[in-house]
Amino acid sequence: MKGADMSSTITATDSTEGPRLGPLPSAFLDVRDLRIHFPTDDGLVRAVDGISFTLERGRTLGIVGESGSGKSVTSLGILGLHHRGRARVSGEVWLDGEELISAPAERVRQLRGQRMAMIFQDPLTAMHPYFTVGAQIIEAYRVHHKVAKSVARKRAIDLLGRVGIPQPARRVDDYPHQFSGGMRQRAMIAMALVNNPELLIADEPTTALDVTVQAQILDLIRDLQEEFGSAVIMITHDLGVVAELADDILVMYGGKCVEEGTAQTIFRRPEHPYAWGLLGSMPRVDRSVRDRLIPIKGSPPSLINLPGGCAFHPRCPYQGRNGIPCRTEVPTLAEGSDHGVACHIPPSDRRRIFAEDIAPAL
Amino acid sequence: MTHYILRRVLTSVVLMIIISMITFGVFFMVPKLAGTNPAELYVGKQATPADVAATARKLGLDQPVTVQYARFVKGLVAGRDFDDGPNKTHCAAPCFGYSFRNDRPVWPLLLDRLPVTISLAVGAAVIWLIGGVLAGVISALRRGGALDRTVMVLALAGVSLPIYFTGLLAQLVFVHQLHWLPGGEYVNLWDDPAGWAGKLFLGWVTLALLYAATYARLTRAQMLETVSEDYVRTARAKGLRERTVIGKHVMRSVLTPIVTIFGLDIGSLLGGAILTESVFGLPGIGRLSIDAVNTKDLPVVLGVTLFGALFIVLANFVVDLLYAVIDPRVRLA
Amino acid sequence: MPTISQTERTPSRPATDDLLQVSGLEKHFPITHGAVIRRAVGAVRAVDGIDFTVRSGETLGLVGESGCGKSTTGRLISRLLEPTGGKIVFEGRDITHLSTREMRPLRREVQMIFQDPYSSLNPRHTVGAIVGAPFRVQHIPTPQGTKRAVQELLELVGLNPEHYNRYPHEFSGGQRQRIGIARALALRPKLIVADEPVSALDVSIQAQVVNLLDDLQRELNLTYVLIAHDLSVVRHISDRVAVMYLGKIVEVGPRDALYAAPLHPYTLALLSAVPVPDPDRRDRAQRERILLTGDVPSPIDPPSGCRFRTRCWKAQELCAREVPPLRELAAGQLVACHFPVEEVERTPQGRVSAQRAAAEVPPVTTGPA
Amino acid sequence: GTSESKDEEKGSTVSAEFNAGTKGIVNASDKKGGTLRFGYSSDPDSLDPTRIYYASGQNFMRSFYNRTLLTPDSKPGEDGLKLQPDLAEAMPEISADKLTYTFKLKNGLKFEDGAPVTSKDVKYAIERTFAQDVLSGGPTYLIDQLDQGQNYPGPYKDTDPEKLGLKSVQTPDDKTIVFKLAKPFPDFLYLLPMAPGAVPRAKDTGAKYTEHPVSTGPYMFETVDPGKKITMVRNPNWDPATDPIRKALPDRVEMTLQMQPDELDKQLLDGTLDLDFGQTGVQQSGQAKILLDKNLKKNADEPVTGFIRYFTISTKVPPFDNIHCRKAVQYAADKVALQTARGGADAGGDIATNMLPPNIAGHDPKLDPFGTKQGKPQVDKAKEELVACGKPNGFETKIAVRNRGKEPKTAEALQQALAQVGIKATIDQSDASLYFRSTIGSPDNVHKKGYGIMTAGWGADFPTGTGFLQVLVDGRLIQASGNNNYAELNDPEINGMIDQATAETDPKKAADLWGQINAKVMDTATQLPFVYDKALNYRNPRLTNVYVYSYFGEWDFGSLGVSDGK
Amino acid sequence: MTVGPVTAPAETQAVEEASVAGTAIEGRSLGRIAWTRLKRDRVAMAGGVTVLLLILVAVLAPLINKAFGHPVNEYHQDKIDPNLGGIPPVGTWGGISREFLLGVQPVTGRDLFSQIIYGAQTSLLIAFTATLLAVAIGIVVGVSAGFFGGWLDSLFSRFMDLVLAFPLILFAIALISVLPPTKGFRIAVMIIIIGGFSWPYIGRIVRGQTLSLREREFVESARSIGSSNFRIIFKELLPNLAAPILVYSTLIIPTNILFEAALSFLGVGVPPPTPSWGRLLSDAVQFYEYDPMYMFVPGMAIFLTVLAFNLFGDGLRDALDPRANR
């Protein structure tokens, strides 16, 4: 929706012209109109369909969204981990002034693990079962540092200690399966941090863990970020986790960003009906017990056959009100401001609906 | 670990005992049920019933099977004595008995033939392992491409070709028509390495063809599965070179099941060797067994069967141990 | 929402309000060794002597960390597992050791909803077959035919009755979970054991299912035992909550009391660890969080005395010696602890000091997981 | 590959051409030296002379290491059937009652170790035959003649301190050996060449004797490596002066064992080997190769082996108890198809029309009561016989056959031919090793299984009618097992004639009588002979003194030499 | 990352749309989906069609033979050269002519075409029956071992190890050769031996699948509504086992065809004159240098048949279980 007051800052993220050269980015990480499509037997999967955001060093971006909304694909896209033959990646990813999508694979590889690293969701499957934890960390270090094995080993032990593994010198020679879930996740983190990356992407790092362990890990990530000053992207579907860590939040739906803003904004004044839905469906321990939750009806869309217009419209209780073209026109995100919402409902209406209907029920 | 090994040894022994019992029962009882007396196989064509009875007595065939079996087992573990007429010969353990046909102890006969079968098996194994795994890797890396499809259809063709057909065809073409390879008898490696290899070459290739196909398919499947594993993605995320990712991380996981299957295949190679050896005229255990079967030389048949079973059981055992070595997740308990 | 026609039920309600009474319930899974001759070399003490009651019409929430024995408890009370010890009394009847055949009529009374909507439906059966199976197995007469009955159930759980002939793989996770619920409802049970019914679902879908469970309970007068590890979900649905740790119930009590004033240190830690979806409160939450060190010990070889003592900042020598009994310390709130949480510890200052103390508990090196 | 045969030999009298070896001596020469190379597709059953039965084994031991009291002369043609003294100084003295045979040994006979050969060694060798439980496999005719109710168990269980307890053989001194028969047996002398000549008791290792039989002949064993190779070298203690029969030309004799049959042929044709020990003819591909290439063909012989291939028709299994039904089979048979199944005229053999093969005295090529020489089935006649038999629409029967070699094919050929006249035959294959002993060798089994027609083959152990025909047709020799009279033919007239023939000491007259018996037997329609076996064998062109030795139907191994001295 | 999740939302979408339209009637069963997938796999379909043709040929052998061949055991001595031991005249490609489509058999001059199509009958009969036997035993043992577990599982698993530890071919030839070689008996024995030794492969797979299925919650849910073990096995497990069993049966058939041929090749197969490919091949060994067609024809018959079964089975596996690539 093109609000008159915002027209100057709106970028047509849904344009099909492909990446354009904008002004050279000043942000540490600048993702512009990232699109990642997978051609499959059943059709073209538009897993990510035009995502833009920026991230500064020392800040944390939380990406939330339902399963299949394209969170992981986005993060893998930033790291250049998609198989070039099997995924169509377009757009721009600028890391500290360097464009990655068009960069040679070898260059991206050099950056990977060195300046940008990733923590994966399931630490058991994400670590090679046949190599010791230490060997895997050492390897990560030695790809980017020409040092002797013993030096790298010292570093590995050091890091294992830093992430809170007791007796790291002994545990360094254990295999992943000999670690408990929480320890594995710590080891994963150690592996990601071994080269002091400036960008750390954590893809649901705590989903597989119990709350008590989750709390430990979240604390750890926060502490380490403070220490190294890295930029962190935190991917999760748990709003509680985002609230704990993120400075900024990006809400994804159907491969697109539907709302972005600071954590405060998103939690206090969400404007997208999907964000309302997310907040409404979540029981909270910090509030008195509500009688009923407010679920979002229906189920997530197919990425092959996205509903026309606003992808959320089939589930949106406000769609089509006052003749707004939810079914036909794709809403766009206001860029540049600190709060972007991709919704056809006029901003004032949105704010009113939230204040009158939604907030009291939360 | 030690008590695991001990237990495995014990189970293997039990398994071997059961197998020997069944084999023994089958080879010495079934003829009886079918109305023939093994002693008749042993005596000459002019023997009288009295001679047959005397021979049966001499061979202990008049005893109940259990007694015969006990004697057989005793021979295996402690050796036994055989009546030569004027004197007795001691057949040292493991004594599988004396061949009906040439009155020689079976065990040395087996040992004598073993090098040929091993030459055949090892050569074939090397070819199929290298060829199969290589084909599988290439095919997986070129997944979906024309090369992949070709390799896989070829692989299926490989498994579908009967050895006795491929072998004959190869021999017809390469030995008899093109004269690229020598015919002739098997020679020992140390007598004439070139001749040895020349004679075995077709055998290796045909036997390898049969297995290589399986390995190619297995490698490919395993590779594709592994490539999509999370830990491979992790390896890439660390910034490893593609070469390292495939060569180290992927291959490590791919080779584990291959090693397992390889061990089992080596163990059960005797079956393939029987056909190959009889097609290519290699005087190995396979040929020995066929000859023994044809001449109803029951002690030899029994010996070869048990020997083959022992091989398989051993291979199983080794594979299990090996598996524990290469896969740290497997704890032998 | 349509109501289904009540099938005849024998009024066998006992005088007491307790639908289910569990006492000293134990389940030990033997760890066997040996291929041919098996011998037990130990046991996983998955559930190790627990007591609780479920009142008619209420929802009892069961929370705890992974592997603490929640599912095992659920399976024991629905008698999918044979208890090693203890007693289960359902409607005044001891059902602890009923045989499969004796259990069959009782299956109508107790039903389960499973965690994984993908594996709990047989992919080879149509929805009609899945939801209709209980009628067939239990030989329940369906006056208007099974199909009609099934379609009514589908409607009841918010599915399109036209989906009768479809296969599970054609449904989304939330829809599948509804199918599972419909199946559980087919026999009009009194007690439903729901083992993490929403953990596998997306947040937006979770709410749909939670609401559905709520509605059904109200409408059909159901009793739930709800197993979950998500403390906020449990809080939302339950009337009473039981907290498990390593095969034991450490605390049980009315929801509000338990969440507001936990008595067991473990409950306190657990509650403090729940991330709050409120960026404004995050600094406070972090400050007041009691971080436990290390992992849950192995149920094969649990610590002596109080099982929580290895991670407890309040543990004393007594804890290693004596197993604390479950005592009622507040109205309806039972706790198994020698040194229950005191009021001061719930204040911010108290929490901070508790946090510090907890961080100092020497980490127990947990063996290989 | 093929070999060019460059005729470099000098002094050969009969030039090599196809089948020359059956007509005279090819490459006659006395050149000594070189190695004679045998190949064999299997292992010899045994090397122990007591245990050798088959012709090539006998040929081999006779030629190289086992001298017997008498032996057939090393001459081509008919002469090769005549017995000559070998260990014996002269032909034996036979008592008037034809019951006592006295032999004197030559002087200067020695074993390979230099020990003298005495009559005791000869007797001991014969006694070993009796130890059938240890030394089975060889011919047992001598036991039949010499045991005479003694139940002699063989020397190993002999209580006699010298182990010479067999009463019917006596050794009055070291040079004399006397055989005492219970009944006259005109063919007795023919039994001696089949038996071991002399075995020194001190060197007898019983069952292991096969690993090194002690030689009395021109060669002795150097190595015996079962499954691989046998090598023989000259026996220094063999004195040519005592042995006018053996030429002993090569310096060494070698035999490669367990060769693939095709490989064996290939090496023969390549000239790497000299001859096939088995002498059963080359394989199919070798056969085609030889017959299609005239250069190779001239080095091949196809001798009559003395074997006859035939079907025997039971007289006891209905409807064959009716002679017309048997005759129907005789007429219906397609002898060309049968001959082809055996390998054709060159490698299989000539069509047989009666039961005496050409190498047996009394053979009559013209005897052909059913007119089958032309080879084609006579469907009309067969149908007439069927009508006479009362089965105008044919009947069902079973053909018994061994599951080995070419035999199933011959049974199929007969089956196919019988089908043309409405006789539905099913083929019942059975295991080769026990076929003659218990499958068709047991009349009870034959009746039980209903074998109307049985595949059989027969070769004489010694070349007389007695040695050949008697056991096949003598009604009194029908046995419960190991029976050879498969048809259970028991015709008093034939039996009477057999008595006459066996008692006849004049070989000519005996032959005449056997000829008559043969005709009588053919008239019963119980035997359906179809080929007199031939074997297409290839000889290395370098071989000298090659001729077919009528006694074995094979080349005389003992005369062979190699022209190039290698 | 797999394609799995991609299809799920797509189907969900379909459901949603259909429910909007309110015309959802029949669901697509997994079998139908597999069939659609299989239809797309051209190689597998070619294999499948060949297999069907083969079966047709075997069943209709008498009819086909009437049209294109000669009576199966009819001798044609005029087509062979008796002097060369009965091989067809050199240079005639094994006697191939319009009259004898695949040439003639040496020695007898029998029509090779009819031998081949009747041989198909023998091969397929034995292979199919043996496979059936193997599948039957495999299912019973595998399901019992996997489902009941405990000592029964140990016992059956050991038993499978035991059977697999036998040097199969050797044991088979040895055993067959000591038994009377009459046709019906032989065929029965071969079926029993081939089936009796190949079942552990099925057994293991079924056991493995059962073990994993048993852990699936739908089994538990069946139990929770009071289903008997019997019902659970037949109604819940077997339908899910059908796919792997079908796949492995189609993959065992070619192995069994090869095995039958190998036994015949080694001289312990069906007794003559019953036509058999393996025996034709072993018969051809002695002629192959001068009549290579005689070796080639049955060899190719075996090869093509086995290949067709393998291609089909392979495609079937991919279709039924797109994730298992092997």
Ligand SMILES: Nc1ncnc2c1ncn2[C@@H]1O[C@H](COP(=O)(O)OP(=O)(O)OP(=O)(O)O)[C@@H](O)[C@H]1O
């Ligand atoms: N390689 C691929 N080929 C085809 N489709 C893919 C591929 N990778 C991902 N997808 C699809 O893209 C969509 C987005 O997936 P993604 O993993 O980013 O979701 P997510 O938001 O991370 O979900 P979750 O919370 O479940 O991790 C999914 O529908 C997925 O099936």
Ligand SMILES: Nc1ncnc2c1ncn2[C@@H]1O[C@H](COP(=O)(O)OP(=O)(O)OP(=O)(O)O)[C@@H](O)[C@H]1O
């Ligand atoms: N069949 C079984 N055999 C052996 N051990 C078992 C079995 N089932 C469960 N256990 C063990 O019992 C313990 C409790 O398991 P249970 O499944 O009840 O835990 P849970 O609380 O439901 O955990 P989660 O939250 O992960 O589902 C665990 O250690 C588990 O490994």
Ligand SMILES: [Mg+2]
């Ligand atoms: Mg993800």
Ligand SMILES: [Mg+2]
């Ligand atoms: Mg659980």
Ligand code: NI
């Ligand atoms: Ni152990």
